[in-house]
Amino acid sequence: MxxxxxxxxxxxxxxxxxxxxxxxxxxxxxxxxRWPMPKSELLQALPGxxxxxxxxxxxxxxxxxxxxxxIIHLGMSGVLRHLAKDVPFIKHDHFDIAFKNGSHLRLNDPxxxxxxxxxxxxxxxHKLLASLGPEPFTEAFSPEYLFKRSRGRxxxxxxxxxxxxxxxxxxxxxxxxxxxxxxxxPLRNAGDITRLDCQRLVAAIxxxxxxxxxxxxxxxxxxxxxxxxxxxxxxxxxxxxxxxxACLVCAATIEQIRLGGRASAFCPKCQxx
DNA sequence: CTGTTAACCTGAGTGC
DNA sequence: TGCACTCAGGTTAACA
Numbered sequence: 001m002x003x004x005x006x007x008x009x010x011x012x013x014x015x016x017x018x019x020x021x022x023x024x025x026x027x028x029x030x031x032x033x034r035w036p037m038p039k040s041e042l043l044q045a046l047p048g049x050x051x052x053x054x055x056x057x058x059x060x061x062x063x064x065x066x067x068x069x070x071i072i073h074l075g076m077s078g079v080l081r082h083l084a085k086d087v088p089f090i091k092h093d094h095f096d097i098a099f100k101n102g103s104h105l106r107l108n109d110p111x112x113x114x115x116x117x118x119x120x121x122x123x124x125x126h127k128l129l130a131s132l133g134p135e136p137f138t139e140a141f142s143p144e145y146l147f148k149r150s151r152g153r154x155x156x157x158x159x160x161x162x163x164x165x166x167x168x169x170x171x172x173x174x175x176x177x178x179x180x181x182x183x184x185x186p187l188r189n190a191g192d193i194t195r196l197d198c199q200r201l202v203a204a205i206x207x208x209x210x211x212x213x214x215x216x217x218x219x220x221x222x223x224x225x226x227x228x229x230x231x232x233x234x235x236x237x238x239x240x241x242x243x244x245x246a247c248l249v250c251a252a253t254i255e256q257i258r259l260g261g262r263a264s265a266f267c268p269k270c271q272x273x
Numbered sequence: 274c275t276g277t278t279a280a281c282c283t284g285a286g287t288g289c
Numbered sequence: 290t291g292c293a294c295t296c297a298g299g300t301t302a303a304c305a
Contacts, residue, residue, distance in 0.1 A: 003298060003299090006298075034281070034282095034299090034301090059300095073299085073300090074298090074299090075282095075298090075299060075300085076282090076297070076298055076300095077283075077297085077298080092283085109282095110282075110283050111283050112282055112283080113299060128301095152275090153276095154275075154276075155275085155276065155277095159276095171298060171299065172297090172299085173298065174298095218298080260276095260278090261279090263296085263297090276305090277303105277305085278304080279301105280301085280302080281299105283297105285296085286296085286297105287293100287295080287296105288293090289292090289294105
């Protein structure tokens with residue numbers, strides 16, 4: 001479900017709500033999501049502590065607590081909500097933190113592709129985070145970086161952009177939307193992208209991610225922020241989910257193909273090459 | 274190392 | 290109603 005803008009939306013919403021709130025208790029309601037949840041560590045380490053910050057690395061939320069750091073990933077269907085008071089558990093509520101002030105932080109994840117992890121080391125050194133590519137809003141994600149990184153690669157540019165080891169945060173929606181804005185065909189070989197293409201692409205990715213964050217993310221079906229509210233960026237989508245409809249720029253019919261197993265929509269006229 | 278595919282899982286939608 | 294099938298915002302692991 002969530003790509004970078006949705007995770008960032010949740011991060012910004014949660015940060016002020018959780019600051020200064022002392023943790024009363026923790027509920028780990030099943031053994032594992034994508035990976036086992038470290039139940040005994042969480043139950044031992046969290047109560048009595050405060051979530052000092054809510055940070056983000058790619059699509060991972062990082063919450064330093066006491067001597068360690070909780071890492072949460074929402075997978076495809078995860079929803080992390082802040083509940084002002086006690087609310088009964090519903091189906092697929094897998095993890096819950098109760099605060100002393102009566103509020104809760106609760107993770108619901110039907111498909112269970114998400115994760116709740118715990119580390120006492122630098123979270124950046126965690127196995128899952130250590131090899132991630134640069135954050136899209138940093139200078140490290142530059143046209144030159146993308147150009148060098150893509151040399152010799154024969155994967156389609158869309159799959160290349162969706163690889164979190166190249167750049168974090170661009171999933172199926174925003175890779176497609178960014179390629180549209182940059183006027184690049186998603187089928188192009190990554191290795192054939194020119195320096196000029198890289199300039200356009202890097203600018204397009206930063207632009208689309210920023211615009212979506214400003215709209216509170218994209219709600220296709222079930223994305224909700226920490227407060228239970230949907231995002232509005234779906235109104236700004238140009239190609240994702242619009243196969244068969246008219247391009248908003250040139251009126252050509254949006255096409256859809258499958259790339260790396262994912263539906264990939266593009267405008268055959270605006271994105272010829 | 275590169276590239277491709279299957280796998281993890283539930284739920285919603287579609288067609289018969 | 291029910292069944293079979295497809296698809297969905299992510300990412301890793303296994304394979305050629």
